[in-house]
Amino acid sequence: MAKNLFRIFRSFQSFVSLPFTKNQVAHPCASVAFRTTFDRTMVQALASFFSPKSRDFSLPNSSWGEEMIRLYEFYNNQCEGENHGGEWRRLPSYNRSLKYASGGVYLSKIIQSKARLFTRNIREPGAAFEYVVFVSKDEQRCVCVFQSGHLLEGPPGHVHGGAIATMIDTVTGSHASILSAPVMTANLNINYRSPIPLGNTVLVESCLDKREGRKLFISCKVTSTDGSKLHTEATALFLSINVSHLLRG
Numbered sequence: 008m009a010k011n012l013f014r015i016f017r018s019f020q021s022f023v024s025l026p027f028t029k030n031q032v033a034h035p036c037a038s039v040a041f042r043t044t045f046d047r048t049m050v051q052a053l054a055s056f057f058s059p060k061s062r063d064f065s066l067p068n069s070s071w072g073e074e075m076i077r078l079y080e081f082y083n084n085q086c087e088g089e090n091h092g093g094e095w096r097r098l099p100s101y102n103r104s105l106k107y108a109s110g111g112v113y114l115s116k117i118i119q120s121k122a123r124l125f126t127r128n129i130r131e132p133g134a135a136f137e138y139v140v141f142v143s144k145d146e147q148r149c150v151c152v153f154q155s156g157h158l159l160e161g162p163p164g165h166v167h168g169g170a171i172a173t174m175i176d177t178v179t180g181s182h183a184s185i186l187s188a189p190v191m192t193a194n195l196n197i198n199y200r201s202p203i204p205l206g207n208t209v210l211v212e213s214c215l216d217k218r219e220g221r222k223l224f225i226s227c228k229v230t231s232t233d234g235s236k237l238h239t240e241a242t243a244l245f246l247s248i249n250v251s252h253l254l255r256g
């Protein structure tokens with residue numbers, strides 16, 4: 008049992024921004040040593056609420072357009088299989104980051120809140136953020152195929168800048184979490200170069216620029232799927248944190 012729990016905790020590869028109160032626990036971590044009794048207790052408690060049922064939102068659904076499906080298949084075909092090593096690995100995505108962290112286990116009961124991962128909280132497929140993230144084998148790059156839904160409108164017919172920022176934070180944050188979870192965004196700089204038509208599928212690509220101790224510098228660009236149009240450029244700084252940072256309230 009202890010071995011299994013440790014394996015689960017080691018597999019924590021995701022982190023997300025969620026409001027935090029005394030009754031809420033967000034943000035798992037990857038190779039976090041169990042520094043405190045509280046950390047150990049949390050892992051044991053979380054593990055006790057396993058459920059086999061969970062939905063991975065990064066799999067195709069009926070709302071995905073042709074371009075979204077084409078690119079999903081393009082990268083998915085280059086993912087690791089049982090018989091071959093691939094260049095990419097698809098990241099599963101659940102409606103709480105802890106689900107992803109624990110490999111899809113539903114943990115909301117213990118968290119005792121209705122909090123949901125911001126990008127996965129709309130029930131209607133295709134209405135908001137439809138996306139799938141792939142990470143390269145050497146973990147230096149991530150690519151996200153993102154289809155924007157009608158609820159993300161900012162300027163008429165185009166995607167809201169905050170929604171674009173959310174996707175950039177999500178992709179770079181997922182990337183940073185793979186490299187060094189748990190992390191938090193310390194800084195995010197965004198340059199909007201050309202508007203994204205609502206409903207379009209675009210690519211959000213991140214690249215690790217450098218690591219300096221606890222700091223991860225990641226750059227990101229959003230382009231049209233053929234790469235001909237640059238929509239957005241960003242740089243982000245993530246800091247790895249001790250999980251206790253999230254438990255202070």
Ligand SMILES: CCCCCCCC(=O)SCCNC(=O)CCNC(=O)[C@H](O)C(C)(C)COP(=O)(O)OP(=O)(O)OC[C@H]1O[C@@H](n2cnc3c(N)ncnc32)[C@H](O)[C@@H]1OP(=O)(O)O
Pocket residue numbers: 021022023024025104176177178180181190191192193194222244246247248
């Ligand atoms: C699955 C989907 C994934 C989605 C991921 C989403 C991620 C998020 O959105 S996280 C939510 C938004 N972010 C936050 O709320 C973070 C709030 N800020 C904090 O909690 C803290 O300021 C935190 C953790 C970033 C840094 O605090 P702390 O760990 O105490 O670091 P601190 O000691 O102040 O600084 C460490 C180093 O980082 C540097 N640093 C800290 N903040 C910044 C900053 N904003 N800009 C530049 N440098 C910074 C410091 O200068 C210091 O540098 P050095 O070591 O060279 O002197």
